[in-house]
Amino acid sequence: xIAHLSTEQLSECILGQPSPLVSRHVQQCTVCRExxxxxxxxxxxxxxxxxxxxxxxxxxxxxxxxQGPQARSLMASRQLAWALLIAAVFVIASFVVxxxxxxxxxxxxxxxxxxxxxxxxxxxxxxxEPLMKLVGQRP
Amino acid sequence: xxxxxxxAMPEMETPIRPGVAELSDDFEALVRLYxxxxxxxxxxSLRDPDAAETVTQDCFLRAHQARASFRRDCSLQTWLMRxxxxxxxxxxxxxxxxxxxxxxxxxxxxxxxxxxxxxRARSPEAQALLNERVxxxxxxxxxxxxxxxxxxxxxxxxDLDLLEIAAATGMKEGTVKTHLFRALRAVRERIGGTL
Numbered sequence: 001x002i003a004h005l006s007t008e009q010l011s012e013c014i015l016g017q018p019s020p021l022v023s024r025h026v027q028q029c030t031v032c033r034e035x036x037x038x039x040x041x042x043x044x045x046x047x048x049x050x051x052x053x054x055x056x057x058x059x060x061x062x063x064x065x066x067q068g069p070q071a072r073s074l075m076a077s078r079q080l081a082w083a084l085l086i087a088a089v090f091v092i093a094s095f096v097v098x099x100x101x102x103x104x105x106x107x108x109x110x111x112x113x114x115x116x117x118x119x120x121x122x123x124x125x126x127x128x129e130p131l132m133k134l135v136g137q138r139p
Numbered sequence: 140x141x142x143x144x145x146x147a148m149p150e151m152e153t154p155i156r157p158g159v160a161e162l163s164d165d166f167e168a169l170v171r172l173y174x175x176x177x178x179x180x181x182x183x184s185l186r187d188p189d190a191a192e193t194v195t196q197d198c199f200l201r202a203h204q205a206r207a208s209f210r211r212d213c214s215l216q217t218w219l220m221r222x223x224x225x226x227x228x229x230x231x232x233x234x235x236x237x238x239x240x241x242x243x244x245x246x247x248x249x250x251x252x253x254x255x256x257x258x259r260a261r262s263p264e265a266q267a268l269l270n271e272r273v274x275x276x277x278x279x280x281x282x283x284x285x286x287x288x289x290x291x292x293x294x295x296x297x298d299l300d301l302l303e304i305a306a307a308t309g310m311k312e313g314t315v316k317t318h319l320f321r322a323l324r325a326v327r328e329r330i331g332g333t334l
Contacts, residue, residue: 010323038272050179054178057178
């Protein structure tokens with residue numbers, strides 16, 4: 001006769017593989033029988049709790065696709081709005097930026113033309129201007 | 140759809156051993172039948188619904204890709220659990236530093252789920268004690284080494300026998316038994332046996 005079951009012997013019972021000695025003891029010892037029953041009940045409850053949680057999560061996962069189309073359409077409309085906004089900015093920019101460039105080009109053209117006019121209107125080339133001044137200073 | 144799958148799935152179905160041709164023909168049926176189990180095992184192992192969903196999808200994707208190599212040397216459930224186990228291991232390792240933080244964050248549902256298994260015949264005190272014990276088992280399982288935890292969950296959540304666990308984990312039956320004994324010892328220490 002063994003005193004009380006060790007954890008290993010209880011585990012043997014829980015795994016369904018008790019030795020004849022352990023089986024006999026469980027039948028005879030109320031304390032060990034109760035301990036075994038409590039342990040088994042706790043493990044069974046643990047299994048039940050995990051299964052319940054798993055089912056709840058599976059159902060929750062089901063609920064998400066149900067809201068999916070709405071969420072997706074909202075997301076799509078937001079994306080479309082952003083795309084339209086960006087496109088509008090590009091369109092406006094395509095008009096504004098060339099106009100600014102055109103203005104600056106016209107200004108630079110005007111400066112260039114003025115320079116050309118100045119050069120053309122000179123009576124002598126710029127390299128001869130000092131000589132012309134000397135000639136002009138003579139009485 | 141998944142709700143129908145869940146309700147249609149018997150909890151203690153007989154593992155089937157189809158041929159490769161049958162597996163290819165009716166893969167959808169296989170997914171319907173085993174998806175809840177794979178998801179549950181992944182969820183209990185990773186304690187993260189999103190990660191469990193990812194692992195479940197990857198598991199069936201890999202099973203579909205490897206269906207031609209299924210040799211009928213074990214049940215489909217065992218084969219799927221083997222794939223899931225590898226994926227869970229990879230997933231847990233790749234997110235080692237996030238794993239326990241997330242686990243802690245989502246540990247509450249199972250502790251609370253203990254209330255959903257209330258028995259009217261049980262006194263409030265006994266129910267409270269049982270809930271406490273469930274929470275302790277959950278906490279103990281969290282702290283088990285990886286192999287012990289897998290073996291423990293396969294045995295006490297998925298109801299696999301020692302040979303099936305050995306086939307799923309690639310361990311010898313004796314090794315599975317040793318891991319189970321150690322896991323049970325840790326769990327019992329945690330819940331506090333009276334003996």
